[in-house]
Amino acid sequence: MAYSWGNKRRFHSLADYYKQRYGSRIQKVSVNAGFTCPNRDGTKGTGGCTFCNNEGFNPSYCHEESSVNEQIEKGLRFLKKRYRRARTFVAYFQAYSNTYADIEILKPKYEQALSHPEISGLSISTRPDCVDAEKLDYLAELADKNIISVEYGVESCYEDTLEKINRGHSFVDSVKAIEQTAAKNLHVGIHLIIGLPGESREQMLEQSKIISGLPINSVKFHQLQIVKGTQMAEDYMKHPDKFRFFEPEEYVGFMVEFLEKLRPDIAIERFAGEVPPAYNLRKSWNGLRSDQMIILIEKALERKNTWQGKFFSD
Numbered sequence: 001m002a003y004s005w006g007n008k009r010r011f012h013s014l015a016d017y018y019k020q021r022y023g024s025r026i027q028k029v030s031v032n033a034g035f036t037c038p039n040r041d042g043t044k045g046t047g048g049c050t051f052c053n054n055e056g057f058n059p060s061y062c063h064e065e066s067s068v069n070e071q072i073e074k075g076l077r078f079l080k081k082r083y084r085r086a087r088t089f090v091a092y093f094q095a096y097s098n099t100y101a102d103i104e105i106l107k108p109k110y111e112q113a114l115s116h117p118e119i120s121g122l123s124i125s126t127r128p129d130c131v132d133a134e135k136l137d138y139l140a141e142l143a144d145k146n147i148i149s150v151e152y153g154v155e156s157c158y159e160d161t162l163e164k165i166n167r168g169h170s171f172v173d174s175v176k177a178i179e180q181t182a183a184k185n186l187h188v189g190i191h192l193i194i195g196l197p198g199e200s201r202e203q204m205l206e207q208s209k210i211i212s213g214l215p216i217n218s219v220k221f222h223q224l225q226i227v228k229g230t231q232m233a234e235d236y237m238k239h240p241d242k243f244r245f246f247e248p249e250e251y252v253g254f255m256v257e258f259l260e261k262l263r264p265d266i267a268i269e270r271f272a273g274e275v276p277p278a279y280n281l282r283k284s285w286n287g288l289r290s291d292q293m294i295i296l297i298e299k300a301l302e303r304k305n306t307w308q309g310k311f312f313s314d
C-alpha cells in the first residue's frame, strides 16, 4: 500500500519527494558566501547561540575566501565522486545567516550561484528574524524558474528554551517568518534540535503537533550534540548533570512517536545530524551514522506497524 506521499516507505522522505518531483536525487552543494549573524555581530547578541560553532559544520571545500562559483566547482567535484547518481544540484547557502544583508548584497551572490550551468536552485539557511517582504518577494520571483527553499533555524518551539540557548529570537518570530514565506509559495523547511536542556520528553514530543499546525514543507532534526568551542560545551563540562542525551534506542522510539503525530505532507529531510569527530565533545551513539539511524527508525515503524501521521489530527 502506498501512503499519501506516494510510496511505501513509512515516513515521507524529502529525498523521495524530490526524486518524484524532479526525477532525481537533489544534492546540496554548500557555499559559504561570507555572511555573518545578528546573534554574533552585536545586533541581537555577541556570543551566538550556545550550541553554535559554525566551523564544525562547514565542509572542507567551502571557504568564504573563494568565490561562490569556485566553491560550487569544488563542491561538485567532491559530490559527484561521492554520489555518483546525483544529477540535480542546488547551492546550499549554509554558513551563518544567509539572508542577513541588504538585498543588493544578496542578489549577486544568489545569482552567481544560479548562473552556474549545473545549479538548479538555492537552499537558503537563515534565522527567522532575517527576512522581510522585499527579500521574500525576490526569492518568490527566483522560484518561478528555479528550485528555491528557505530553511529556518527554529530549534525549539518553547520561548524559555530559546532564551536559555541565547537564540536571540522568539518562537513567535519563527511562526511569523514561516507564515510570510509560505504565503509567497516558497518551500519552507525548519530545523529542530531534539534534546535541548530543560525540555521534558513530553514537551519535545508536543512539538510534533505544534509544527504540524504551521505551513511548513519539510523538517530536519538534529539530536543534541555538544560541539567543542561553544558556550554549551563549557556549560556541559561544569554541569553535566543538567544534560540528558537520548541513547540510539530511545531516540528511535521517540522519533516513531513524533512521526505518528506529524502531519503526513511534511517531508523529513534528516532524522539526525553528525558533528565531525574533531568537534564532537561527547562521543556518543558508538559511531552510529545518520543513515543507519534512518534504517533503525524504518525498522521500528515496521515492527510497530505504524507510519507518519497515523495519529495526526487537525
Ligand code: SF4
Pocket (backbone or CB within 6 Å): 037, 038, 039, 040, 047, 048, 049, 052, 053, 054, 095, 096, 097, 127, 153, 167
Ligand atoms: S546557530 Fe545560526 S543564529 Fe545561532 S549563532 Fe550560529 S549562525 Fe548565528
